Amino acid sequence: MKLLYDIGLKAYQAAIALASPFNEKAKLMRQGREQQFQKLKQAFAGNQAPVAWFHCASLGEFEQGRPVMEAFKEVHPEYKILLTFFSPSGYEIRKNYPGADYIFYLPLDSEQNAKQFLEVTEPELAIFVKYEFWHYYLQELQQRNIPILSISAIFRGDQVFFKPYGEFNRNMLRRFTHIYTQNKTSLQLLKRIGIAQASIAGDTRFDRVLQTAASVKTMPVVEAFAAGKEVFMVGSSWPADMEVLLPLIQKYNQRIKFIIAPHEVNEASITAVMQGLGDVSAIRFSKVNEADAAEYNVLVIDNIGMLSSLYSYGTYAYIGGAFGKGLHNTLEAAVFGLPLFFGPKYSKFQEAIDLVDIGCAFPVNNSQELLQVFEEVHTTPGLRQSITSNEKTYVQEQAGATAKIMADVSALLKKNT
Template sequence: MLSTLYTTSIRLYQAALGVASLFHPKARLAVQGRRGWMEQINAKLADNSAPIAWFHAASLGEFEQGRPVMEAFRQQYPGYTILLTFFSPSGYEVRKNYAGADFVVYLPFDTPENARQFVQRVNPAIAFFIKYEFWYHYLRELKARNIPVISFSAIFRPDQIFFKPYGGFYRSFLRFFDHILVQNPQSVELLKGIGVTQVTLAGDTRFDRVKQVADARKDIPVARLFKDEKPLLVVGSAWQADLDVLIPFLNRFDQPLKVIIAPHEIHDDEIERWRSQLPGQTVRFSEAAHQVTLAPFQHLIIDNVGMLSSLYQYGEFAYIGGAFGKGLHNILEAATFRMPLFFGPNYGKFQEAVDLAKAGAAFPVSDSASLETAFRTLYEDSAALAKASFTSGDYVTRNTGATSKVMEVVKGLVISRS
């Protein structure tokens, strides 16, 4: 009965997305990308004779979590073909040409017939689901075919449906996994409490990924020249709600400070509005190369994508956007460069933000006044700044290594099934 309701909800979602595709570009991409999915897969796999390792990510953030494991798997098992699937266009459209996978496709919607046809055609030797992905028919089909399935970088909370008295159907999803590698001890205890014991505390593979990114950082001469050896605040993945807090603070702040602002999405009208509201002189990145000197400018607004992770290397402070809206963006890319972090109040679902706030390296703020108070405290106290900065970077260093734990589980499953 519940499986029928689940399947009906999937079909209704698919239908609703079809209607939405008439009006919304993102929904249109999701629908068009799945059209003729079996023909796409047949064409891609036509000449493949190697065993397939299937990795599935919901979107771009989960892809970044999974990337260290995909790359480690490629290195340790070069004889496998890697198939990467995405649920969301925001992952697929950005990473459809990812060189670390042999094939990249959308995941067909989780109906019984789609799952059966997909798993039968792909016939993976092993499957990986990253963080939050729990699809009933796919997991059931993989289990029925005795294909090992791993979930990694998973995190569980008491308010999730798995742990409710009425969550029995959803608890069955978790028993389809051969192994679940989780981020924190609370997740281990929650799973054991419902009888799921094939669990390992491994941590979060994002720590390994941000270390890779930091090690591969690029020098950005414009940012270096703009900094001009002055204290620098890097604002990453900013939305309008973040600038509503930042702009009043920056207009009041009367000490030497350079600010780089990287919007989460690039909109010219929004950037120009911010420029008109910021104090002092502001330059866009696309204009900066034409300036004789960048020293007079107080604010640099990034009007391109792809360089934020490297920009953090120049900062003494970081503000991460998103937490005045639906949720906080990636804070680890900034933390790895050893700086205190500031962000809005909606951060409770992000373990690293909770940990860093408790440790005194991150400072949640509720408005412009609380941001100013927290920022001035560190700006004016070099010892407090040094302590917060060290704690931030040390947290990332101490938590690397999840990928190797995932690969230990993989080794056991590959050997046992070979």
């Protein structure tokens, strides 16, 4: 398995190099890792402060790790924060995040890279968010006696860790000082394979969305666009989602305002959304002003960073991704108590399962099902208000993972000093 792991890493590196002239994401990954150790050495030259290293695969994991990073900085201001990303969708959006002192791509996993990275950065603590299990980094951290934590971790029985041939991957888990899981099922799976250094803390995203909801940005253009009507938010949509949504938009756009935030915010994606709407009165966010906004029935968001605040203007929300690789972030909408709709691929997301179980979210397989369930929520007296109340209660009850983790982190650092 180790040989296959090494071959897979080299193949992945080669694929990035081959794809970079044609694929923007691959290009960013290659460019971001060029002369990386030289940049690291320059950044860390002369640093005398202790370092806490947080690693996130991408943007979603960053949002999970952010409450812990910010709480850590508040409790331990003497530490510098090193934040690394694997994916451009995290790094490129958060490379100027003010809560971290150093922000880099993580060098690809290898024995040499792991040794060099830790020699340069010298972290006293490493925190991996949700996913990301890198053999050489974990091995080197353990050999240097650096505490390693995994937070907001979630596991499923079909993962390689729990297969008869998964011993190599199980060894990665054994290297963690402690693993904080999102739920009981994950903890039970770990216990089953002998991982004792684990406990349930919950999902730190609940803490993050509550922080966001308490400090939403006011958007005069969006307020003018809504014009006092109900607003149907569409977050992180893909073309497959838009196909399902179009009949609903066509039926209700004279009575309900629609705000669409595509997952891919580039010219081709935005143009496709606008063209797909046909003769529905729609305008791009960058092309409208406050005085004219109310004239349109659909507002298409063509920039990044607004979605979490946009949900505060919603009455209902559709979350994209669940007709493709998997559902995007439902909690950003759930914190505002919006009835949620999404496609069928949500089984890997505990919060989505919970929201469906308590009757606050509605998975659909096609346009007809979406129209039917929306009509029920839209017209049944008191149903939307009941959903809002239950949903907000659920989010509040799930909060607190950050405080649990930070209590242990502070004790761990004290023990190691």
